[in-house]
Each structure stands twice: as structure tokens, then as C-alpha cells.
């Protein structure tokens with residue numbers, strides 16, 4: 348069975364949640380009308396962008412406003428949403444949190460970015476999450492990751508080892524490291540023998556120009572869809588039967604020797 352997905356690669360207004368909600372709503376409604384997707388994915392921090400110094404005032408309080416808006420959109424259009432991530436405020440903490448909704452508009456999971464990216468000062472303004480990224484939508488075993496997370500193969504492997512077959516990535520990845528973005532994502536698809544659906548933003552903010560190039564990669568490592576640098580809705584079809592065929596041909600998960608992957612120092 349095939350599943351249609353759309354990556355909503357948009358430009359994000361710096362520190363302007365109301366404008367970003369308008370942009371996201373418009374782009375998603377258009378994509379739904381044209382492509383009738385089963386799954387939609389948004390980029391990282393789509394509500395505020397990287398306006399980190401003002402997060403205390405502009406982050407969404409408990410994510411309430413975003414949750415109402417996204418839940419209604421998912422339900423009205425009967426579409427699954429991997430709603431990128433938002434800046435979410437809980438007391439004095441702000442997290443970079445992915446929200447996931449099913450076709451009924453139910454919030455099925457929240458995942459807050461585990462690895463904070465020091466080069467973009469996240470550690471000064473954000474609190475790291477502690478949850479797993481695993482969730483199920485339409486019977487598919489999925490996992491969500493946020494941008495810098497893709498540099499941690501052990502984190503993504505942990506999810507694939509626990510059944511995830513479609514790995515969604517929401518990002519604000521800068522243009523100077525486009526080659527890393529493509530190479531890391533292709534490697535994560537090959538080593539985990541899983542689909543990767545990665546949605547980046549386009550445009551720029553006062554500090555960075557972003558790469559776009561949202562990607563959909565199959566479990567063999569083939570890029571099956573790739574966006575350009577500008578705003579775009581990237582569409583692809585995932586044939587989940589490919590996973591079992593590839594894992595049968597090269598049974599990486601059967602052949603793992605996790606008992607040898609602990610530190611040599613700790614082993615006697």
C-alpha cells in the first residue's frame with residue numbers, strides 16, 4: 348500500500364507567530380487541495396523561527412494556540428500532521444517541540460528536541476526534551492526528529508530498532524552545510540533501512556540563510572524527491588513493502604551484535 352506525503356517547505360517570518368500561522372495555514376490548505384496527501388510535515392520552529400532572545404514572550408504557552416489550530420486542520424481535512432516543531436513555553440522553560448496529530452485531530456505525540464545545537468545558541472534559550480520520538484499513524488510505525496538530531500545515528504537507530512519504519516525530520520538547516528544535510532539523511536536511511544521524510548525551511552533570518560532541499564529518501568538510500576532552495580510543496584509516495592524486501596536481502600537488524608557496542612573501557 349502506498350502513502351502520499353507532502354513536505355511544506357516554507358519561509359518563516361522571524362519572531363512573528365501570527366504571520367507564520369497564516370503562512371502555514373495557507374500552504375497546508377493549498378497542498379491538501381492539490382495533492383490530497385495522507386501525511387503532511389512542517390519545518391522546525393515554524394511559529395517563531397530562531398528569534399531565541401524573545402522566546403520568553405513569543406513562544407506558545409503550553410502550545411495551546413498551535414494545538415487548537417493544527418487539530419482543527421487535521422480533522423477538517425482528515426490528514427495526518429507531523430506538525431514540524433514549535434517553541435512551546437511551560438512555566439519558565441521553552442522547548443523545541445514536535446506536535447503530531449492523527450486524521451481525527453487527536454494529538455498523538457509530542458517530542459521535544461533532544462540534542463540542542465550550540466552553534467545556533469539553542470542551549471542558552473531552550474530546554475532539551477527527554478521523550479522518545481516514536482508514534483503510530485494510520486498503522487505505520489514512525490519516529491520524529493528535529494534537525495541537529497540527525498547527527499546522532501545512535502538516537503535514530505534506537506527508534507528504528509524499536510520498530511520505526513518512517514523517520515520524519517523537521518529542520519531549519521543552514522545553506523553552508525547543505526552537503527552534510529543530504530549525506531547524513533541518506534546515511535540514516537541506508538543504515539536503518541527506513542524511509543526518511545525531511546522537511547527543511549527556505550529563506551533567511553538575520554543570522555542564517557537556510558538550505559531548503561527537503562528530501563524524501565527510500566530505505567535503499569535513493570532520493571525519491573528533493574525540493575529546491577525556495578518555497579515548495581514536495582510530494583512523494585512511500586511504498587512500505589520496500590522495507591521488508593530490503594531487510595530480507597541485507598538483514599542488518601538480525602545481524603546486529605549490540606552486546607559488543609558498549610564502551611571497551613567498561614567491558615572486562
Ligand SMILES: NC(=O)CCC(=O)C(=O)O
Nearest residue numbers: 464494495519520521524
Ligand atoms: N536547527 C538545527 O538544529 C541546525 C543543525 C545544523 O545546522 C547542523 O549543522 O547540525
